[in-house]
Each structure stands twice: as C-alpha cells, then as structure tokens.
Amino acid sequence: MTTINPYLNLSRQDLIAKAIAIAPKLVSIPISRRLLNYGVWVLAALAFALLCKNVDMTPAVFAKGFKNLLRFFGGMFPPEAAGQEIRILSALAATFAMAVSGTFLAIFGAIPLGLLGAKTLVKQPLAHFLIRRFYDVFRAIPALVWALILIVAYGLGPFAGVVALAFADIPRLAKLYAEAIENCDPKPQDGILAAGGERVAILRFGLVPEVLPVMASQSLYVLESNFRHAAILGIVGAGGIGFELEERIRIFAFDQVAWIVIAYVICVMLLDTISEKIRSHLIHG
The missing domain is CATH 1.10.3720.10 (MetI-like)
Structure with missing residues (x-):
C-alpha cells in the first residue's frame, strides 16, 4: 500500500506555517533574540579590542616584532654547536x-x-x-x-x-x-x-x-x-x-x-x- 505524503500539495507559505507550528524555535527566531546574539558578539569584539590595546597588541607592533622574529629564525640556520x-x-x-x-x-x-x-x-x-x-x-x-x-x-x-x-x-x-x-x-x-x-x-x-x-x-x-x-x-x-x-x-x-x-x-x-x-x-x- 502506497502512503501519500500530505505535504506534497501544500504551497511554500503553507509549508513554512506548518514548520513554525511544529518547531517554532527552529524555524523562527524572535527579533529580540537575534539582537541579543548580535549584541553579545559586538561586546565580545569590543572587549577583545580593548584587551589588545591594553597589552600593546597593535598591527604596528606585530609587524615590527614579526620582522625581528624572521631575522631570529634566519640566524638559526644552519644549526651549529660550535664545538660545545x-x-x-x-x-x-x-x-x-x-x-x-x-x-x-x-x-x-x-x-x-x-x-x-x-x-x-x-x-x-x-x-x-x-x-x-x-x-x-x-x-x-x-x-x-x-x-x-x-x-x-x-x-x-x-x-x-x-x-x-x-x-x-x-x-x-x-x-x-x-x-x-x-x-x-x-x-x-x-x-x-x-x-x-x-x-x-x-x-x-x-x-x-x-x-x-x-x-x-x-x-x-x-x-x-x-x-x-x-x-x-x-x-x-x-x-x-x-x-x-x-x-x-x-x-x-x-x-x-x-x-x-x-x-x-x-x-x-x-x-x-x-x-x-x-x-x-x-x-x-
């Protein structure tokens, strides 16, 4: 016996309405919840930026240190014990x-x-x-x-x-x-x-x-x-x-x-x- 899918003849709007009725939290997120999520991410980004500023982790400092780091690694090769x-x-x-x-x-x-x-x-x-x-x-x-x-x-x-x-x-x-x-x-x-x-x-x-x-x-x-x-x-x-x-x-x-x-x-x-x-x-x- 063949089972007919009851959702085949429904329109897109009806399918969305059915989905919201079955699992509203999975389909429709309230605007307040979305704003809260965005706000959390914005606050986290601001906190990270402030922390970086407090420890002088700026692009200019990073670029200067990176050049010194490359010079340091360049001086490491080839490794040599110098008789020690x-x-x-x-x-x-x-x-x-x-x-x-x-x-x-x-x-x-x-x-x-x-x-x-x-x-x-x-x-x-x-x-x-x-x-x-x-x-x-x-x-x-x-x-x-x-x-x-x-x-x-x-x-x-x-x-x-x-x-x-x-x-x-x-x-x-x-x-x-x-x-x-x-x-x-x-x-x-x-x-x-x-x-x-x-x-x-x-x-x-x-x-x-x-x-x-x-x-x-x-x-x-x-x-x-x-x-x-x-x-x-x-x-x-x-x-x-x-x-x-x-x-x-x-x-x-x-x-x-x-x-x-x-x-x-x-x-x-x-x-x-x-x-x-x-x-x-x-x-x-």
Whole structure:
C-alpha cells in the first residue's frame, strides 16, 4: 500500500506555517533574540579590542616584532654547536637530573599528604577541608616563583631548581593521589577489615595494590612536565639547559640556540615516548 505524503500539495507559505507550528524555535527566531546574539558578539569584539590595546597588541607592533622574529629564525640556520656538544649534552643531563630529583622529592612529600587528603581515610570534614585548602594555596604558586625565592636564599645553581620543582609538585601530586585513593574500590579493604586486619594491613594489602599503578602513572606524567619546567628554571639561574639557552640568546648565537632546541626537543620526545609506554603498561597491564 502506497502512503501519500500530505505535504506534497501544500504551497511554500503553507509549508513554512506548518514548520513554525511544529518547531517554532527552529524555524523562527524572535527579533529580540537575534539582537541579543548580535549584541553579545559586538561586546565580545569590543572587549577583545580593548584587551589588545591594553597589552600593546597593535598591527604596528606585530609587524615590527614579526620582522625581528624572521631575522631570529634566519640566524638559526644552519644549526651549529660550535664545538660545545659535550657542554650542551651535560647541561641536558643536569636538567634531567634536576627533574628526576624534584619529582622524587615531590612524591615523598605528596604521599602522606595524599593519604591525609583522601576523605575515605580521613573522616573528619574539618580536617579534610583544611588539607584541601592547603593544596589549593600552594598549588597557586608556580615553580618559577619558588625558584626566584629559593635562588635568593640558596644562590644560583640546580639545588634551588630541584626544591622549587618539589614545592610546586607536592600539592599537585597530593591532590591527584587523594583523588586516586578516593576512587579505589573499598571491597578489598572491607574484606581485610572483616577478617580482623589492622590499619597497616588494610593499607598495605587492600589499598596499595589498587592505587599504586595510578599513582605511578601520575608521577611519570609529572616527571615529563618537570623536564620542561626545569629548562625554564635554568633561565632564571637554576642551571642546566635553560642557562645555556639564555646565555646564547644573550650573545645572539642563534645557530647554537637552534642546536640546543633540536637536542632538547629530541630528549623531550624520547622521554614522552618511554613514559607513555610505561604508563600504558602500569594502567592496562
């Protein structure tokens, strides 16, 4: 049996009227709504223009900076180490050592704070609230600020960079650890408790086996991030590859800058690849 489409013989005006009757919001947008939409876009454009003006982001400034940028990139080719390969590679090794040391210090500091910050382990709401606010306060201070403070206290060198990375990462890792602990399945812990297990046994055999792969994966991710941050800290005096990079930019040795950047990018890619494989193995087995 053939079904006849009831809309075939309707005129264009009738079809529009039917469509408005069925879905008025999809077919007809009120003029007030259209004006509101246009007004929002106009206000957004004006706000963007004011922000650009406040930060001197004008076409003239952009054109001038673009010319300097082209000259900078032109001086980077061909890349040349100028006989400083050993020194640059040693600086890369120092940067990696700084990242590893800072990450390990952060892990040791974050584990107890993560346990205290997990509401499944610390039942008192006030204690949990205070610990979480402690995380928030110190997470707001970036590693660069810590480095500037510690360089004043301890002088130039990698020690200030290591401690700066640790101070910046402890609250961040503690928050991640606490959330990982809270998301654990409580059944293994309840089973050990029902069997008469003590608190230490519950943590050792009920919590650690489940949360350890997640915590290890998070720690590896922080290590990747710290290798990048350590290079930035070197620019402000913490040593490593950042110091070598800043020194060559200051003397306009752009070909050596290119060589350092290429070597650094290769190291970052290798670290990311290895870390990704390890994290995948920890999570998925």
